[in-house]
Amino acid sequence: MPNRTTVPQRLTEAVPALNARDLIGRDDELDLLQKALWNQKQVVLVNGMGGIGKTALAQSYIASTYDRYAHIAWVQQSSENFKQDLISTPGLLQALNVSPEGEIDSLFTQIIQAMCSLHQKPNLLVIDDASNSLAKIRDSLPRQPHWHLLVTSRQEIAGFEPKHLGFLTETSAVNLFKRHYQRTDLSDGDVKFLVRLVDYHTLTIELLAKVAHRQRTSLVKIQHAIENDLQANVYIDHQQQGEKVERIRSYLCSIFTTEALSENEIQLLKLLVCLPAEFHSFFTIEALISSETGIPADSLSDLLESLRESGWLIFSDSDNSYKMHQVIQRVLQYKLNVLIDDVSPLLESLTGKLSIDQTKDNPVDKFQWVPFGKRFLELFELQHSLELSRLQNNLALVLQDLGDYEGAKALLEKALASDEQNFG
Template sequence: MNKNTINLQGNGAIVVKEAHGGGITIDTNDPADILQKLQQLNDAQIAAIKQLADEQAGQLSEVFKTSLRDVVSQKNIVGGSISAKLVKVGDTIYEYHYHDHTKPGIIPKALTAKIPKISQDKIIGRDAELHDLHTRLADNKQVVLVNGLGGIGKTTLAQAYIAAYWDEYRHVAWVSQISEDVISDFINTEWLLDGLKIQGKEKEARKRFIRIITELRKMDAGPNLLIIDNADRELARWYDYLPGQPLWHILVTSRERIEKFDVKELDFLSEEEAINLFLRHYARGTISREAIKELVTLVDLHTLTIEILAKTAQTRRTGIKQLKTALKDDLTANVYVDHKGGKIERVTSYLSSIFTMSTLTGDQLWLLKQFVCLPAEFHSFDLLKKLIRPEESRKEAVFSEILEELCARGWLLQNSETDSYKMHRIIADVLKRQHPVALTDVEAIIDSVTEKLRIDQNKDNPVDKFPWIPYGKSVLAINPDSDDAKISKLQNNLALVLQDLGDYERALELSARSAAIFQKVLPEGHPYIKTVSDIYQSIKDQMK
């Protein structure tokens, strides 16, 4: 007759076998394997293993016993369920038979198999944010939404919140929205139906979802905590269904601003915190603090990118020169981060996987391409209209609407106080990789910046043109090897401004490129060829 058994083997591995033939092997010396496998077991199996561990404590590692105690506490498991045991001395195998003697109806503290936690001392900064989240939830906010750019640390903040306030909650559940179907994500969350003691009677997905919500609402003691990670605006449809205060605190993370939710904007780390984050993962000491400061500024203080680059420098001994061009070169990383789990093979390829642009409309993609041409700083709405000239693309009527939609969906950053907008450098790099920007996509902005840099010797003060230098450089960076006449004209105008600034080396380089293009695209003897050639010579003479 087949029996449910638990075998403690001589190498310390635990093999759980069920009468119907299923089984799980736990490597009791591997922390990751221990947590993953214990979360897959039911209450009866956990209770049996607990009893085994109590009787055979000397045969098991400390890391296993500690992890087991945590899982037992999370699931509120009491009592053992072992009814017989067979000890085999030859191979040091202890075989236990177990039966499900757990008490029916007891709802465990951990309602889902996955409840990731991270100690507050394992993250950089965010103390104020954690306190603010706790205050908001305690103040009977229905749903608190942590909103911010992808890879900035929203999920990590939620994990730290669980770790910091775990003891304050009676029940905790973690649901990840991995699709556009909220119902599917809820009912497919591992262990949620089992944790709530819901039998699989309802076949229709919506009815099973309503059953989950009903069981959550039926709880008569609290507070309880529900985390919904990586949500999108589809969740707003179910706002009135969600269990509410005071028995339930609901914490949502999302790149998107979702209607009705109390939004907690998660800002970037400070420069000092970003440097410390790099140093948390990099201990070789060959890269100076000043170089790290330049690097974190270059990636616009993006938390995930900083972690990836630091771990790459640590693991592969990558130098600062390669790190600075990591996004452009899609640098090999081969490091692990907790963001999605698994190994990151290449930096930009991985970032592209978390910023998928398949759902963007044509108008949204058009506007994002305009931002790629701009310096990575905030630009006022009025300036954007002047530079982008939406009327030339027949988008003037919807320009503001497109802009607001991109901000709401997390593709652009907005400063509402100054009515200004910015594209983060990481988004720009990913966009250029997924949707290369053609000159025909951004002709209006090329013309605008070229005109802004033009010096009228009769009335203009060249100093007034200096603020437009970063704009000229940003536009030229889109396609630095282009031989288009518009690009040549921009290079020429920028060269003249740089000459007045005193940056003769860069001015000479741009002037030479401009002259070469005009000689290529204009007919021989064209007067403009001589004009740009004279400009090149004048810059060269000033360098002597």
């Protein structure tokens, strides 16, 4: 068994630490994390959507408490097989004097036994980007009081009490941008506009700021960075591998992986990409997504919950509503290659919701669907199908009743041009 003279403090080759000055707007979360691990003796799961700052928070925690731990291990979960990921963590087997020969289950048991047999305490095990598969071996992991276990994940993992990491405040988001953007070409108003544009998403703010600083990018160019897959050539602070981010959208697509999702989950994500990036009640989503979309009516609630638990959707308890974050929405539009044929039942549903029967309908009842029609047409603005022209026509008539005559006129002109193209 390992002893106190042969085992280094760093049990893994990588023990990434982030200076507290680079962790903008997370002082309260860092304080709560320390209290939970040291005073309340909890196993902490930092939970939140991808790119919100979970890994950076864990790295900053290491930097602020490094000297308080006898041994520290950082394990990156990169697959659904945590045992294999643990065994493959560079430096771990050597540090614990465990022979690399043997079956996975046997090596996993030897590693855990070696960790639990360390004489010096307390110790820290960080598991970054964990998946639901971790729940299967939860009881085998080193635990309090001698081991502090800190897990980051986009998912809510059974058996772990989640501590949700929310979005930055506008002030913190602006400060984060200015931390990486030292020039004066962009005004304070420009910076506020950009952080709102990406809905205060931490990773995207850092990316945009570094690109704007390095390449002296204009406001017009940087605000379309995701859509245009703007060249980046920058590094991200919390990135362990030290790989350069070549292009913004391509990098974000690599962050939001969809391989583990079911066919129905993929189809539902495609439909949600076409909705405004706002909170929508379950009943609103249910009213728009018919069985013709490929989503069984009795599965919708379960699918929404599954996507929420895995970090694809944000949920509001107060009004039972779901939201897809703007950054995720914009990335998935390209990653899933959302085509109008994929969402044609939603187009038909929206066209019907915005249709006014003058003999029985009250136009006011149609107003709630205006943002949905606008979003759909915005997504497919370069296409000219007969079905789209019907939506343009119906939305225009509702806008007319709303008093938006210019908006109605513009849509009717588009519908006319589309019909001329389709019918000659």
